[in-house]
Amino acid sequence: MAAQNRRDFLKTMGIIGVTAAGFSTSTTKAQEKFKLSEDRIGVLVDTTVCIGCRNCEWACKKVHDLPAGSLEEYNDRSVFENKRRPDEHALTVVNEFENPDNVLLPVDVKVQCMHCEEPACVSACIVNAYTKHPEGPVTWDSDKCIGCRYCMVACPWQIPAFEYDKAIQPNIMKCDFCYDRQQEGKLPACVEICPEEALIFGKRRDLIEIARQKIKREPDRYVDHILGENEVGGTSWLYLAGQNFSKLDFPKLGTDPAPGVTEKIQHGIFAYFIPPISLYALLGGIMWINRGKSKSKEV
C-alpha cells in the first residue's frame, strides 16, 4: 500500500509539473531515441506452452547469486495460490491463472523485466546508472546508483525492486537479461533451463515473425496480439497468450514510449527552474494575500 501511496503522490506531483511545464516550456524535447542494433535480441514467451515448472526461477537465482535452494523445492505448486511479483529476492516469477477453456490446463505466465526498446527507467535515472544496450538488454550499475528509486516509479511494468532491508549499499534489483552470460556466448539462464522451450531466444524481428506464424497456424490457440510488439514503443520480451492479456495481470499500456511521458514531466519541472520559481512565487503570493486578510480581520 505504501508504495501505491507514494506512486499516487508522485503522479499528482507529475500532473502539477506537467501543468506548470505547459505554461512555461515548449523547448524541452524527449531524449533522442535509443541506439538499437538491427539484430537486437529478445525472448518470445509462449504462455500456452509454459507448464509452470518454475525451473526458470531457480536458474535465475542461481546465476545471480541469490539464495535459490534446491530445484526440487520448486515443484511445490502451492505458491500459485497467490499472485507474486518479481522482487529483490527473485528477479523472475511465474504466476498461474485459470484457463477458461480447460480447467485442467492452467495458464502459467513468467514475469520479469521486459527490456523496453525505449526504457523509462533509463530516462528516469538521473545519474545514468541504467544502460540500454544496443543488443537489447537494459542493465543497471550499482556503482553509479544513488538509490533515488525514480526508475521504480517510471517503469510501466513495475519491475525494478529495491533492497529495502539492506542498510548499507542497497541495490536496485531487476532482470538483467543475463547480459554477462550473453557476452560469453551463453543463453540467459531461464531460457537455457526451460524444458519446454516456452522461452524462445532469438533476434527480435525473427521472434515477431515466428509469433505471427504461430498465430496464423493456430488461430484458435492464440489471441491475435503479440504483447510487447508495440506496447510502450516495443519491448525485447514478447508474449503470446490464449486469452486477453489483461486477464493475465498485464497492465494495459498504450503504444507511446514511456520515456516521452516521464521526460516531459522531469524536464518540465526542472527546465530553467522556471516552474519551481513560479510555483513558489504563486504560493508566496497566496501567503501574502492571506496575511493581509488575517491582519485586516484582527483590526
Next chain:
Amino acid sequence: MKITLKILFVILLSAASVFPQQKKNTKHSMLNIDCKTCHACQYPTTDDPCLKSCPRLKMVTVYRSPDEAPAITVLNELENKYEPVVFPHRLHAQMSEISGGCITCHHYNTLGPVLPCKRCHSTERKREDVSKPDLMGAYHQQCLTCHRQWSHKTECVSCHKPKVKGKKLNIEQKILSYKQKKHPQIKEPTRIIFETEYKKGKIVTFYHNEHTKLFGLKCVNCHKEENCLRCHDVKNASNQNPAYYDTPVKIHLPKDQHHKICMKCHRENNCSFCHKNKVSETFDHGLRTGWKLNRFHKDLSCKQCHKHGNRFVKRPTACNSCHPDWKPGTFDHKITGLILDDNHSDIDCEDCHIDRDFSKKPTCNNCHDDKSFPKDKPGKED
C-alpha cells in the same frame, strides 16, 4: 552380461531411429504436388531429402496404420543424468486413432516416410533458426500437454528416473513389459441421456452399446478428435462412476454438431424419433417394427437381413424371402429345435402354422381338441 545389455540397447535404439527409413516408399513423387513445396534442392535423395523446415501451412500427410509404428522408442538424450525414457510408441499410435492420428505428433510430416522428431528438431537450444522448438522442447511439449492434465505433475522425475551411480539399468525388462502392454478394453457406456433445449422433447436417449453392437461400429467410426482426457483424467466423473450416465447430461457440443453426427444415419427420421419427454427404452424389434425376433433371429446382426447399408428398409416376413430353399417337403424341421414325429412330419405347414405365419405360436386346434402348444409337442426336442 553387461555387453549383451549394451548391444541390445544399441540395437533397440538404432531400430527406433532407422525404422522410418525402412518403410516402402509410397511413390509420393507421382502425386500432383510441386516438389519444391517440401524439398529445397533439385535432386532430393533418401539420405538427404533437403527438406524445407515446415513450409507447409496445410498439413500434407497420408494415413498410416498404428501397426506400422515401432512398438517401443527409447529416448536417451539425457543419459548422463537420467535413465532412458521408454516410450510405448505403438500404444500411443493406437490410442491416437481416436484423437487425431499420427499427425498429432508427426505434424508436418511429408508424403514420404514418417520422420522421427530428431529429423526436424535440433538438439541445440542456441541456434540460428528458432522457428521450431529444439528436441527437448518438442518432446516435452508433446508429452506434457496431455500428461500433465491427468497427472497434474510437472516435475522432471515424474517421467525421468534419476540415474543412480552403480545401479544396473533394468531397461530391457521395462521394454519387455511395455511391449506386452495393451490398452485395456474401453468400458463402453450403455446409454447416454442428453438433456436438450428442444421444448417438445427435451430428452434424447442414446443407446451407445446398441449402436456399436447392432451396427458393428468401431470406436474410430465416430470418435476421431477425442481428447485423451475424456478417459485419462482421474478427476473426470464419467470415468470413476458408472452411474454417471444414468442422469441426464447437458449437451456439450453446439446443437448443429450433435445433429450432424446423428443425421448421418437418422436423416429420414423426424424430431420425435429421438426427442422424447422421458428416457426411452432400448430398441425392441417387436415393438418398433411389429415383427418380434425369435431366438434364431435375435443373434443376427442387422446387416444380415437389412443389407442396404445403414438404411433399414422393411423386409417381407415370409420365411422363404430370406430362406429360398425352405419348401414344403424339403424343409428339415429339425433346425427349429423340434424333430417332428412320423405323424406330424407329413402334414401341411399351415395345419399348425395358421396362414403360414411362422412368427406366431403354432396351433393344435385344427386336429386336436385336448392338445395345446407348447405343453404338448408334436415330436421331441433336439
